[in-house]
Amino acid sequence: MDIRLSNRVMAVAPSATMAMTAKAAELKARGVNVIAFAAGQPDFDTPDNVKEQAIAALRAGDTKYPSPVSGTPKLREAIRGYFERFSGLNYAPSQICATVGAKDALHLGFAALLNPGDEVIIPAPYWVSYPDQVRLCDGKPVIVTPAKGLKITADELEAAITSRTRVVVLNSPSNPSGAVYSRAELEALAGVMRKTDGVVVFADEIYHRLLLTGEPYVSFAARDGMYERTLTINGVSKTYAMTGWRLGFAAGPEPLIKAMAKLQGQTTSGPTSFVQTASVEALTGDQKAVDEMLVAFKRRGKLMADGLNALPGVTCEQPGGAFYCFPDVSGTFAKLGVNDADxxxxxxxxxxxxxxxxxxxxxxxTHARLSFATSDADIVEGLRRIGEMLR
Structure with a gap:
């Protein structure tokens, strides 16, 4: 039988990060010693207190359907307190929806807002899933590439907005670049958004606790007039080394949150019950593991960025957040005989x-993403190998 796939799914590209991980795994299976700078997740383990809470929840029979779909009252209260404590944002539990990972929160948000042909402004460089999620929801990704650096300006944002614009995506700290928007830069972008009507900002703040600059985090929804037009997306994956647990959350205008919960009720039914219980412990319990992880990432980020800048043909900004360096490698193309970062x-x-x-x-x-979610020794050895390739 000829299986005819939908135009929607045919327009979606496979994940580049997953593809590289698969290639590296294939080499490793053949006995090759591969240094992995492709990881999009912390190399630390989930904190013991969180794992112990999950075990206790399982033993207590916390294995039924999650209820309500938007998250248990205890989890949404924990999320509410988390936003207040770490982002300076005040939400009611009815403004919060727990999801199967932050990726699911993004998808539900797009699905709740977009009609065919609606435009979504996505600054480049961008996380690989943004454009394809928009396409899956029949929207049109509008990519805005900064004329300089790795962050868009207010003028560049304003020039991209049209009558079809429905959503603007802002990711800070950024995956892949590690760039962080300053308070002044966010204020300028908010000034542009205040001129618009009916445009929602998706503030993807999944890396907000992994800030490497030592400065306090600035949340976009806390800018004047942005609270009522921003969907703030976060989760436990990166901060608590819980990528496999699949627990994300979004907070924003109640009508949008209700629409997302309605969609979730017809798709995943919500995050796994015992994962919700364990995530309450992550959000409200001892934060020592997060602090220790941040110390390591600060050290590793500088080690990698400094090492990259010592390589011929490579330039790299110091990452401000997350656990990625995003060097410009175009100066190596001629020597390597290649046309781009592929x-x-x-x-x-x-x-x-x-x-x-x-x-x-x-x-x-012109750039490549290198993750420093690995050991100091691997960073030094991996950069040594790349250096040999370039000399």
Whole structure:
């Protein structure tokens, strides 16, 4: 039988990060020593207190359907307190929806707002899933590439807004670049948004606790006039090394949150019950593990950025947050005989046995993403191998 797939799914590209991870795994299976800089998750384990709470929940029979769909009252209260404590945002539990990972929160938000042809402004470089999630919801991704640096300006945002604009995506700290918008930059972007009507900002703040600058985090929804037009997205995956637990959450205008919960009721039915219980412990319990992880990421980020800047043809800004460096590797293309970062990443894996992710998938063909969610020793060795390839 000929299975005819939908135009919707045919328009979606496979994940570039997953593809590189699979290639690296294939080499490792053949006995090759591969240094992995492609990881999009912390290399730390989930804190023991969270795991113990999950075990206790399972033993207590917390294995039934989650109820309500938007998250248990205890979880939504924990999320409410978390936003207040770490983001300076005050939400009612009715303004919060727990989801199956932050990726699910984004998808539900797009599905709740977009009609065919509606435009979503996505600054480049961007997380690989943003454009495809928009396409899956029949929207049109509008990519805005900064004329300078890794962050869009207020003027660039304003120039991209049209009568069809429905959503603007802001990701700070950024995956893939590690860039963080300053308070002044967010104020300028908010000034543009105040001129619009009916445009919602999706503030993807999943890395907000992994701020490497030492400065306090600035949440977009806390800017004047932005609270009522912002969907703030977060989760436990990155902060608590819980990527496999699949627990995200979103907070924002109640009509949008209710619509997202309605969609979730017809898809996943909500996050796993015992994961919700364990996540309450993550959000409200001892935060020592987060502090320790942040210390390591600060050290590793500087180690990697400094090492990259010592390589011929490579320039790299110090990351402000998350656990990624995003160097410009275009100065290596001529020597390597490649045209873009796809070629760079392929050769880095084949010749140096170092897994990186090409910036092409992130809308930045001159850059590559390298994760420092790995050991100091691997960072030093991986950069040594790349250096040998370039000399």
């Amino acid at each position: 070629g760079f990443s392929e050769l880095a894996l084949e010749r140096a046995h170092v897994a990186t992710v090409s910036g092409v998938a992130f809308g930045a063909p």
